[in-house]
Amino acid sequence: MRVAVFSAKAYDREILESLGATRGHELVFIEESLNARTAVLAAGFPAVCVFVNDQLDATTLRAIAAGGTRFIALRCTGYNGVDLKTAAELGIRAARVAAYSPFSVAEFAVGLVLALNRKIHRAYNRTRDGNFSLEGLMGFDLRGRTVGIIGTGKIGLIFAQIMHGFGCQLLGYDHRINPQFTALGAAQYVELPELFENADIISLHCPLTPETRHLINADTIDQMKRGVMLINTSRGGLIDTEAVIDALKGKIIGALGLDVYEQEADLFFEDLSNEIIQDDVFERLVTFPNVIVTGHQAFFTEDALRDIAETTLDNLDDFEQGQPCPNEITQPLVSA
Numbered sequence: 001m002r003v004a005v006f007s008a009k010a011y012d013r014e015i016l017e018s019l020g021a022t023r024g025h026e027l028v029f030i031e032e033s034l035n036a037r038t039a040v041l042a043a044g045f046p047a048v049c050v051f052v053n054d055q056l057d058a059t060t061l062r063a064i065a066a067g068g069t070r071f072i073a074l075r076c077t078g079y080n081g082v083d084l085k086t087a088a089e090l091g092i093r094a095a096r097v098a099a100y101s102p103f104s105v106a107e108f109a110v111g112l113v114l115a116l117n118r119k120i121h122r123a124y125n126r127t128r129d130g131n132f133s134l135e136g137l138m139g140f141d142l143r144g145r146t147v148g149i150i151g152t153g154k155i156g157l158i159f160a161q162i163m164h165g166f167g168c169q170l171l172g173y174d175h176r177i178n179p180q181f182t183a184l185g186a187a188q189y190v191e192l193p194e195l196f197e198n199a200d201i202i203s204l205h206c207p208l209t210p211e212t213r214h215l216i217n218a219d220t221i222d223q224m225k226r227g228v229m230l231i232n233t234s235r236g237g238l239i240d241t242e243a244v245i246d247a248l249k250g251k252i253i254g255a256l257g258l259d260v261y262e263q264e265a266d267l268f269f270e271d272l273s274n275e276i277i278q279d280d281v282f283e284r285l286v287t288f289p290n291v292i293v294t295g296h297q298a299f300f301t302e303d304a305l306r307d308i309a310e311t312t313l314d315n316l317d318d319f320e321q322g323q324p325c326p327n328e329i330t331q332p333l334v335s336a
Contacts, residue, residue, distance in 0.1 A: 001320045002026045003073070004042045006034040007051040007269065012075070015309045023313050025320075033265075036060045043067030047316060052076040052296070053265040058086040065090040071319045075312050078235060079329050080208045095315035095327040099154060100299070100307035106158035108298035109203050109233045112257030113163075116229060117142070121292055143167035148199030150174075150192075150215070151206030151234065152181045159203055160184060171195045174206075196223035201231065208235035218243040227254035233298040236260040241281050248288050256291045259298045268295045 001024075005012065008029035016027055028045070032038045034054040042048050042064040050056065050072060061083055072082065072094040079096050087094055115121055118139040126133070147163045149156050152174045160170050160181055170187035172178075173195050181187050195202070202224070206212055216230065217240040230253055232239055241262055247253040261267070263279055277283055286293055299308075311327065318325035 001047055001316065002028065002045050003047045003049050003316060004045040004069075005029045005049040006032065006038070006041075006054055009269070011305065012051075015305050016313070019306070019309045020313050023317060025313070025316055034060065034064075036063065039063035040067070042069050045069055047071040047073060047319065049073040049075060049312060049316075051269075052078060052081070053268065054081060055265070056082040056087070058083050061086045061090055061092060065092055071095075071316075073312050073315050073319075074329075075308050078207060080235070080237075082329070084329060084331075093319065093325075094329045095319070095325050096329055097308050097311040097315075098327045100311070101301060101304040102154040102158050104301040104304040105155045105205075105233050105298040106162065108259065109155075109159050109205075109231050109257075110162050112231050112233070112259070112292060112294075113142075113201060113203075113229065116255040116257050116290065116292055122289060145169070145200040146171060146198050148173070148195040148202040149181075150195070150202065150204050152176075152178045152189075153205065155233075156203075156205035157181055159205060160187060163201075168201075171199055192220070193223055196220055197225065199228060200225065201229040203231040204234045204238050206234060206238065208237045213237050214240040214243075216240060216244065218246070221247045221252055224252060226252055228252070229255040229257070231257045233257075233259040236262040236264050241285060245281070245284055248291065254290060256288070258285075258292070259294045260296055261285075261293065264296060 003025050005027050008031055013029050020027060030041055034048060034050050036059040039060045044067060046068060048064060048069055056072065070092055072092060074094065074096040077097055082094055119137040123137055143166060146169045148171045149160050150173050152160065152172045157178055157180055164170060164184045164186055170184060172181050172187060172189045173192050177189060215238045221243060244253060244256060248256060261282060267279065267282065285291060315325055315327050
């Protein structure tokens with residue numbers, strides 16, 4: 001089957017070609033992301049393979065359907081960028097990577113906590129300039145601190161287990177109770193107001209839905225402990241960025257680690273080092289010394305990429321062979 005692989009980077013091509021050599025699919029790699037403007041590139045392909053920031057809205061879906069596309073293989077877990085109602089009306093099926101190495105994202109979130117707490121990013125830049133002063137680099141012991149975890153699925157659970165290993169007290173919030181979370185000696189489920197009030201560190205591990213959009217906003221920030229550290233490796237839309245900037249200026253949020261950003265589709269995964277970035281909100285965000293922003297790289301490990309590629313190819317096989325696909329998307333995202 002001919003497959004148009006959009007948002008394809010060198011690493012995507014390398015691993016998909018390596019693992020897909022015996023699958024028989026003709027993979028055509030396209031650097032551009034899939035959206036209404038680039039949908040014409042999918043003409044003649046029964047399937048498209050897309051990534052997290054590709055925009056499969058109604059306009060794009062109608063365009064690729066007119067070109068013969070009947071299957072969307074997502075190389076990611078989240079699918080809030082796909083208009084499922086329109087896809088169903090057009091007879092287009094979609095499948096995702098329901099799970100890949102959860103350790104990749106959980107470990108990266110912990111890395112952000114450590115870097116922000118001990119000011120590693122600032123120390124790195126100082127020493128390169130020959131500045132070995134310790135002024136402004138003081139952190140705190142993680143042991144005994146309270147960590148709030150919003151979303152205790154696979155990734156949130158592993159994050160909790162690691163922070164438990166540091167000796168932290170754990171507060172969890174999720175619509176679904178995970179017995180593995182409560183089995184941790186220092187873990188308990190609470191309602192969001194209690195989590196916001198007591199957590200020294202808050203880490204987000206929930207999907208983006210209409211209910212969770214801007215979960216972190218001016219009102220919820222007002223409930224937080226002054227100086228709280230906020231980590232988001234999940235979805236950019238969980239955070240109202242302008243409200244967070246105000247909270248950074250007011251020193252309510254003491255440290256912020258982001259691997260995702262609400263308007264990242266126009267920025268992330270591209271080299272813009274020679275460009276003038278037009279997003280004023282993002283540019284203000286990265287001026288703070290207590291903020292670390294990375295370009296959606298938490299998933300980016302050899303183990304995770306292999307998991308993603310293998311599942312994506314399995315989904316393509318199932319569609320081509322007319323078999324039931326266990327990763328087919330049939331329902332909109334539900335809240336955490």
